Amino acid sequence: MNIPSNTHTIAFYNIENLFDIENDPLTNDDDFLPTSAKRWTPKRYENKLRKLGSVISRIGKEDSERAPVIVGLAEVENKKVLSDLVQSKHLIDENYSYVHYDSSDERGIDVALLYKSDDFELENSETYSVYLQTDTGERDYTRDILLVQGKLNGDALSIIVNHWSSRREGEKETEYKRLAAAKVVNSIVRRLKHKDNTKIIVMGDFNDNPDNASLKLLEEEGHLFNPFKTVWSQDNGSINHDFEWNLFDQILVSTNFFDRSNTSLAFDMADIYNDRSLTQYHGKYKGQPFRTYVGKKYKGGYSDHFPVYIELKKT
Secondary structure (H helix, E strand, O other), rough: OOOOOOOEEEEEEEEEEEEOOOOOOOOOOOOOOOOOOOOOOHHHHHHHHHHHHHHHHHHOOOHHOOOOOOOEEEEEEOOOHHHHHHHHOOOOOOEEEEEOOOOOOOOEEEEEEEEEOEEEEEEEEEEEEEOOEEOOEEEEEOOOOOEEEEEEEEEEEEEEEOOOOOOOOOOHHHHHHHHHHHHHHHHHHHHHHHHHHOEEEEEEEEEOOOHHHHHHHHHHOOEEEHHHHHEEEEEEEEEEEEEEEEOOOEEEEEEHHHOHHHOOOOEEEEEOOOOHEEEOOOOOOOOEOOOOEOOEEEOOOOOOOOOOOEEEEEO
């Protein structure tokens, strides 16, 4: 098949609890051990790695003829799981490197970035904490925000990877946490724009939809474009809760991706990768993401999220 290769795919995927099978006394990984109620065995771990690798290798392939050049990830335990993932069956020939820092998140899960070192020249990476407090004034730890900088296609590119606080205690009750994270991202964006003409990509599982206040803050104060506002619909999202589609996973871009006179990479399109193979085939949950576990019951699927992606055209 003769497919033009002038397209770069950039993806984000919440891979739902990618833990290794070893007990880490510093993290809350007790659910994901061979001896736990979930029976997280080597076989199940290897199966998840193989399935995730298969998905990542296929995102955007229809248009770019190859796996994504950059993939942001949420819910990874440590560097070992990333090493095992990039060495897994479907990714070993893709030549991915990765960036990861351990954060103080209470569940022991972090964000990370995979990148093809043949295409993306890494120059810098660092993390930023979101400072939150509980009602009693204690520190409430959440995932750090990851900034990765480098060059893609000769253009300076800064990628900000996020996994904001969940809605577990209620959407309104936890909104302030996601607004705090949005303000940290906007401060990073301001600093980047002040320094040089880098292109900026902000990606993540925001635990908010495109029309929520936190995402609007990124658009309005960060001057970012959110293409996922028009992707989200009643029948289309990245995660399903109580039979309603949410689009918590999004990728926003700086407006200089649209200045074709001053770029070798222009924004082209955005979409959700919800191939049928990632969905439940039967029953009342048909069409929803095919999960690894439902509660403690092992299902052998991929994740409770679909990946999302954008495509950049070389100009």
